[in-house]
Amino acid sequence: MTANGNTGAGHVAWPTHPLRSRILGEVHARPFRLVQTPRVFLHYAFETPPAAAAADRAFLNAFCQRHGLDGPGPERKVHQIEVNGGTLRWEQFTEFTSYTFDVAPRPGAEPFQPVADDPFGAGFVPPGELMVATRLDLVPEAAFAGDARGPIGSFEEVWVSASQVVDGTALIVTDFRVDRDGRTRILVVDRGLHARQAGALVQRLLEIETYRTFAMLGLPEAQTQGPVIGQIERSLVEISREIRQTTGLEKNRKLLGDLTALTADLEASAAASAYRFGASRAYDEIVGLRLAAVREEPWEGYSTWGAFLARRTAPAMRTLQALQDRQHDLSQKLGRAANLLRTRVDVELEQQNRDVLESMNRRARLQLRLQQTVEGLSVAAVSYYVVGLIGYLAKGGHAFGVEIDPGVLTAIAVLPVVLAVFLVVRSIRRHHAGEDHG
Structure with missing residues (x-):
């Protein structure tokens, strides 16, 4: 019995993680x-x-x-x-x-x-x-x-x-x-x-030979990516020089597009080499661990394995690290240059939008003045027709036994008609203005 009262085999019924046996x-x-x-x-x-x-x-x-x-x-x-x-x-x-x-x-x-x-x-x-x-x-x-x-x-x-x-x-x-x-x-x-020592030593030596070989696979990749990084760096220098001299929205947009293309090339290069560089460094670390495990000591003045491999593989690993550092630094420089250009483009776009809005405001004021002129003309025109209708009614009044001088009635109706039409037009304009604000 265990301390909690369960039998020692009770864990057999417990749910088991599917990866437990594998781990x-x-x-x-x-x-x-x-x-x-x-x-x-x-x-x-x-x-x-x-x-x-x-x-x-x-x-x-x-x-x-x-x-x-x-x-x-x-x-x-x-x-x-x-x-x-x-x-x-x-x-x-x-x-x-x-x-x-x-x-x-x-x-x-x-x-x-x-x-x-x-x-x-x-x-x-x-x-x-x-x-x-x-x-x-x-x-x-x-x-x-x-x-x-x-x-x-x-x-x-x-x-x-x-x-x-x-x-x-x-x-x-x-x-x-x-x-x-x-x-x-x-x-x-x-x-x-001892037989166990011999087995462990042989396995470690074979691992050293295997891993030091695979660690060196990163060097050809670095030699391939080096010219690509160099070309991106030179292009960035040229674009930075143009940024200092270029003005205008379209030119800045073109430079921003060129920077974006360079960033895409750099990311593609970094993605292509990231696994290989990471694997090479991991293999090189394993080689170091295996060399430490066999506990080397010099023999009769000959170079130890660790000393030989340090002379041959350490420069290669430094080359990989240097190239990754260049990729990282270049990525930051591209990001800063792109942010600068985006800020410049945004400012120029805001200026352009401000000019457009001012132009729209001027047109709106002109349209308002034209509308007011049309409204004045429309009041006169509508009043003219209404007064004309009143004149026609006055002329036909004798048919109903009403004798009114058409000229007098027309003259009397002019001011009230004009005022009434003006009020109606203003009411309509205010109603429409309220709908626009709503």
Whole structure:
């Protein structure tokens, strides 16, 4: 019983987050293996777009079935099988897939001698374009007992980087160069590694080689985007010079349109490179973490791996950061220039609108005066017709026995008629004016 009176298994009935098992499994997704010396590792990493990743998973499932083994299924990101006398490990990452095959070397074979049999022959289907090809040989220190040059003999000495790692229990050597088989070579000399230490060291070294290669993918992108950013900067300088000299609404509108086009080009450039630059920096950080984990120490005056990679990859990472800084600064400058032009255009539009309103006011005053003139004329005209009608009535009065002098009656009616028509017209005008205000 637990403290609250429930049985320990009561949580089984609780609702479980759908991602819980996936998150817990991720912690143990890529465990270190126990590795016995000597051992040969062939490691390949391929850039794999999503469509190719699905095809590669199908290929591996079919490959496993042909050998009577279980495949990775639809979800697993790491799968390991025993095949061709060794171990094949498949790992699928966000943008690349790696295959690592390890096997015991032939008895008495020197480092980097051909492997008798591996699964990367004619039947192997690569999941994408090859980025990393590495061979790592884990050998005992006794293998170099009679060799004057020792572990360095397998490399071009001028390029060699060598370090003692894991508290001096291993020596790691490489020249980071591609051999005639198209692979970089890494030699690990076992000076007392435990099997678990050996597995962890090998995995970290292969990760360093993989991630440092993918980290460098950002450099060509930066070299491509650099001229684009330079052209935008030059165009901005020209537009800024024109802003100081240009007047008039249409010219300022054209400059604002040019600035908007430059901003769109810059945003397109930044969007195209943002993922690549971010991924490169993330890979470079992983390389640094892996180097820190192996605890390098200098060996016989040779450059350590960390020192070599710092000389080669650090400038590339600074180039990426510098280009992103230029993109950010340029975006701010474009924004400030666009705001300045928008303010100028708005002011000119307000001036133009004010001129239009003044012109409309002048026309309205003229129309009012014309209307008043027409109203005066209309009062006279209507009064004339009304007085005329009264005159006609006076002339016909004798037919009803009423004798009235038409001229006298007409004269008498003029002022009252004019006044009455004037009042009626004014009342109508006020009514219409009230409707307009309403």
